[in-house]
Amino acid sequence: MQWITHVLQQYPELAIFLTIALGFAIGPLKIKTFSLGTVTAVLLVGVLVGQLKIDISPTVKSVFFLMFLFAVGYSVGPQFFRGLKKTGLPQMGFAVLMLITCLIFPWLCARVMGYNMGQAAGMLAGSQTISAVIGVAGDTINGLPLSAQQKQDFINAIPVCYAVTYIFGTAGSAWLLASVAPAMLGGLEKVRKACKELEASMGAGDESDQPGMIAADRVVSFRAYKVTSDWFDKGQTVKALEERLAAHDLRLFVEKVRQQNKVVEVAPDVVIHKGDSIVISGRRSNLVGEYGLVGPEIQDGELLHFPAEALQVLVAKKEIAGLTADELRAKQFMHGIFIRSIKAADIEVPVMPNTVIERGDMIELVGLKKEVDQAAQQIGYADRPTEKTDMTFVGLGIVIGGLIGVLTIRIGGVPISLSASGGALIIGLVFGWLRSQHPTFGRIPAPALWVMNNVGLNMFIAVVGISAGPGFVDGFKQVGISLFLVGAVATALPLLSGVLMGKYLFKFHPAMILGCTAGARTTTAALGAIQDAVDSKTPALGYTVTYAVGNTLLIIWGVVIVLLMQ
Numbered sequence: 001m002q003w004i005t006h007v008l009q010q011y012p013e014l015a016i017f018l019t020i021a022l023g024f025a026i027g028p029l030k031i032k033t034f035s036l037g038t039v040t041a042v043l044l045v046g047v048l049v050g051q052l053k054i055d056i057s058p059t060v061k062s063v064f065f066l067m068f069l070f071a072v073g074y075s076v077g078p079q080f081f082r083g084l085k086k087t088g089l090p091q092m093g094f095a096v097l098m099l100i101t102c103l104i105f106p107w108l109c110a111r112v113m114g115y116n117m118g119q120a121a122g123m124l125a126g127s128q129t130i131s132a133v134i135g136v137a138g139d140t141i142n143g144l145p146l147s148a149q150q151k152q153d154f155i156n157a158i159p160v161c162y163a164v165t166y167i168f169g170t171a172g173s174a175w176l177l178a179s180v181a182p183a184m185l186g187g188l189e190k191v192r193k194a195c196k197e198l199e200a201s202m203g204a205g206d207e208s209d210q211p212g213m214i215a216a217d218r219v220v221s222f223r224a225y226k227v228t229s230d231w232f233d234k235g236q237t238v239k240a241l242e243e244r245l246a247a248h249d250l251r252l253f254v255e256k257v258r259q260q261n262k263v264v265e266v267a268p269d270v271v272i273h274k275g276d277s278i279v280i281s282g283r284r285s286n287l288v289g290e291y292g293l294v295g296p297e298i299q300d301g302e303l304l305h306f307p308a309e310a311l312q313v314l315v316a317k318k319e320i321a322g323l324t325a326d327e328l329r330a331k332q333f334m335h336g337i338f339i340r341s342i343k344a345a346d347i348e349v350p351v352m353p354n355t356v357i358e359r360g361d362m363i364e365l366v367g368l369k370k371e372v373d374q375a376a377q378q379i380g381y382a383d384r385p386t387e388k389t390d391m392t393f394v395g396l397g398i399v400i401g402g403l404i405g406v407l408t409i410r411i412g413g414v415p416i417s418l419s420a421s422g423g424a425l426i427i428g429l430v431f432g433w434l435r436s437q438h439p440t441f442g443r444i445p446a447p448a449l450w451v452m453n454n455v456g457l458n459m460f461i462a463v464v465g466i467s468a469g470p471g472f473v474d475g476f477k478q479v480g481i482s483l484f485l486v487g488a489v490a491t492a493l494p495l496l497s498g499v500l501m502g503k504y505l506f507k508f509h510p511a512m513i514l515g516c517t518a519g520a521r522t523t524t525a526a527l528g529a530i531q532d533a534v535d536s537k538t539p540a541l542g543y544t545v546t547y548a549v550g551n552t553l554l555i556i557w558g559v560v561i562v563l564l565m566q
Contacts, residue, residue, distance in 0.1 A: 066402065066420060074428045075453070092545060118137075124558065134464055136419060164476070177518055185499070195539075222279055224299070232276075253335065257277075311383075313375075320380065389448045401423035498520060515527065516543070519543035521554075
């Protein structure tokens with residue numbers, strides 16, 4: 001044990017990776033439906049490892065924290081600026097008002113309890129489940145005219161209070177929004193009925209089998225058939241066949257035609273005769289039952305040997321933004337192509353005919369490779385798997401953001417700045433939006449963005465935990481178990497206020513109220529619990545814009561609460 005301690009003290013980088021490994025192993029473990037989550041597990045493991053008194057340069061955590069905040073801004077930038085449009089302003093206004101309560105209630109609780117600025121920042125971070133506040137608040141404290149010992153004491157208190165209040169901040173938020181909030185909106189059954197009515201108003205059918213759209217769990221198939229139906233006695237065009245299939249509620253497309261052992265290029269006016277072989281694409285459930293309209297299914301490996309593709313496409317074209325999924329499907333270039341999924345800010349929204357598609361959204365298209373490629377050019381930018389990240393874009397973004405963030409103004413002799421971390425977040429928003437407008441540069445592939453988000457944050461948290469470890473127990477004794485109860489109040493009041501504002505002030509639909517409230521608090525776990533409770537994906541429609549605003553303001557509140565607590 002002494003040898004291990006000596007090695008970890010001599011090579012602190014090993015202590016960081018040990019903390020990361022154990023935290024990622026423990027975090028997902030569940031007791032019934034509760035789990036610590038990766039970030040809290042990494043923090044607590046770091047505190048344990050920190051008992052070995054391991055010194056780590058603060059530069060290490062700063063590097064990873066800047067990377068994380070830039071990635072956060074980059075991810076939500078398109079949705080943040082979308083909220084500035086007329087259609088998004090009500091949701092943005094709701095988010096700003098609710099987020100003010102997310103600052104005011106923790107601040108009032110801290111004042112009543114006599115907490116210092118470090119304890120207040122930690123309670124804000126944990127009760128509102130926004131881990132980035134730990135870093136932003138620490139940077140702000142470091143910039144204040146305090147003694148080195150005062151700064152260290154305040155900064156060490158932040159992770160202690162975060163750990164105590166985070167548990168209810170996560171589990172309590174999911175319970176409040178999935179159980180208490182529906183009761184405030186007239187009862188769970190009433191909310192479920194309202195969600196189903198919203199789905200119906202958006203054109204959802206019993207099986208979501210609208211033209212050119214499929215549920216994410218449905219499979220698109222390509223199958224070969226021998227044309228034997230008497231309907232083809234005098235020949236029928238491809239267009240006529242597809243219209244006949246559509247008249248029987250079969251959303252199917254002719255992809256290949258073989259006539260006299262020769263495969264011909266498919267076009268609407270190509271005539272199909274009895275005895276021809278054709279390939280039809282569509283949902284598997286539709287393909288199974290249409291034998292009488294065409295003929296029997298055949299095994300024809302040669303005819304079926306052609307490239308099909310499922311492709312993620314970033315919506316970037318101005319003329320596509322604002323269209324519904326049904327309007328997009330009606331475009332000529334979408335013939336034979338299915339929309340499998342739509343994501344905004346990496347949150348999947350329901351694929352329904354009236355779902356609105358905006359710039360910066362990621363949609364998944366399924367169909368013949370040639371047709372999908374052509375459609376991608378009309379919609380925006382094909383996001384094909386790649387290992388390359390535009391590091392010039394990332395590096396310059398963080399530098400520019402940092403330079404802006406460290407600019408300081410003095411109000412009443414108090415230095416105020418966003419700090420380098422706050423600047424990285426703001427520039428991340430701008431650069432993420434620019435990428436959605438001009439997708440030929442600034443690409444960060446999804447796996448790389450995951451590393452920047454998750455590894456960046458957890459490396460930072462690991463160093464915070466290890467550094468705070470020696471004083472963690474004393475800090476916990478100082479705040480006491482009462483902090484858990486105070487944190488629960490600071491968690492509940494903003495959420496319940498959000499539900500009431502959505503119902504009485506903004507008069508949102510119940511699904512939107514639940515989604516907007518969860519989004520403003522950036523609690524994805526609560527969104528999942530809400531969707532399970534109401535048996536509908538529609539709350540996600542209110543999540544994305546408010547999530548982008550919440551990710552921005554909640555982090556900035558880390559600066560504000562420190563200044564308020566002076």
